[in-house]
Amino acid sequence: MKVVTSRDNALVKRLHAMAASTSQQRRADHVLAEGIHLATAFLDAGGVPHQCVISESALDDVEAQAVLRRIDDHRVTMLPDALFRQVSTVVQGVGLLLLLDRATPVLPDAIERDCVVLDGLQDAGNVGSILRSAAAAGVRDVFCVSGTAYAWSSKVLRSGMGAHWHLDIHEHVEPADVLSRLRVPLALTDSHGAQPIDRIDLGGPVAWVFGNEGAGVSAAWRDAPHLRVTIPQPGGMESLNVAAAAAICLFEQGRQRRAHQG
Template identity: 65%
Template sequence: MKAITSRDNPLYKRLKALAGSTHQQRRSAHALLEGFHLASAYLDVAGQPETCLVTEGALRHDEAQAIVSRIDEHRIVTLPDALFGQLSNVVNGVGILLVVEKLAPPLPQRVAQTCVVLDGVQDAGNVGSILRSAAAAGIQQVFCAPGTAYAWSSKVLRSGMGAHFLLEIHEDVEPQTLIERLAVPVVITDSHGAKAIYDCDLSGSLAWVMGNEGAGVSQAWRDAITLRVTIPQPGGMESLNVAAAAAVCLFEQCRQQRGSR
């Protein structure tokens, strides 16, 4: 295995710049996956990483050893815990980080299956949670409009818990570009005058559009709406967090589709 012993190591300097800047992460063809869960999820689905960085301390733990044993030896780089700490975005991290190529599928010419559209969802935790719910619900495609938090940022990756490797995620997709390719009805949640979600037929394929936390869905998507649904809230709250609303919608659709089989 190779070893990094100095802050002046070129690979270390490159990764430190990448770890410290979402802007750099957007520009890069690579993403950083930190922790046992993300590393295992990637290895299960996508194969070998470009590089695995692991601390000398982590290598004393069985879980780290199990992950490292799955990776080609020439891809493994060890480094001291003190150097790793400057790459880590996790408090009390476990000392393992994969450098991987981002999965960037081409934009499909036609979308005929259920998908999720994130229309300016700015909070990285919300984006990651929605990706996780989408993957759990069996959805394959997620489209992120401009203004949405960067899907391959460290915080979104952590919140997604491996969902990225089960989805096709398309970023910076202009609304009109996607609307022209949709062959499914467009659905949004709306707390004013919409039909209760439990009374709507959701058994077919749909494009679920989740809007900005404050402003809601943009005008381009409002003009494309087929169906507006509301989530009844008997407790009297005005609205749900966008990630919670997305989970309710996707799993109500799952329930209806299960019942229609």
């Protein structure tokens, strides 16, 4: 284990810049994943971190010790608590973070299985929650249209709770990139003139598009042939949070498939 005590250290400077803003994280070559849960989820998925950084006090934490036992010692750096706080994005918690290689999957030639398209979602919590629902529902591919919150930011990672390690996340895609490759029906949620989700056959693969929290789905998707799906709301609310709507759609699809199988 390496010990670093200077704020002028190259690794410390790098982490400090990444912790300062999402824009810095987007420009970086690596991903900053902080906390025991994310570290454990990453290791459970078979990942090998580029670097593990731990605070001095966290060395006495049982869960942190369990994480360290799974990482080669030459990849571990210890910082004094005061210095670790300067590179941390978490106010409270065990002082442990991983610096990871960022996955950059290649767009498939043809999209023939379930997928999720995030069309300009701005809220990091919503993006992370949808990634978590997609992974839980068994969806593998997520396409983030330009303008969507950075999927590998610290906030999205924390909200995703480890979902990232089970997904192929394609960022900075344009609608045409997906539409030209799509070989499955496109589905959009719509509160007006659409069929209730439980009356639409979702037994086959579907490309779900979830749009911006305020503006909704952009014209490129609405102009393409698509299924119009509504989620019944007997309580009379005008709309659902986009992350809640996504979870309902994905798990209704799973429910129908299980019903067909049994």
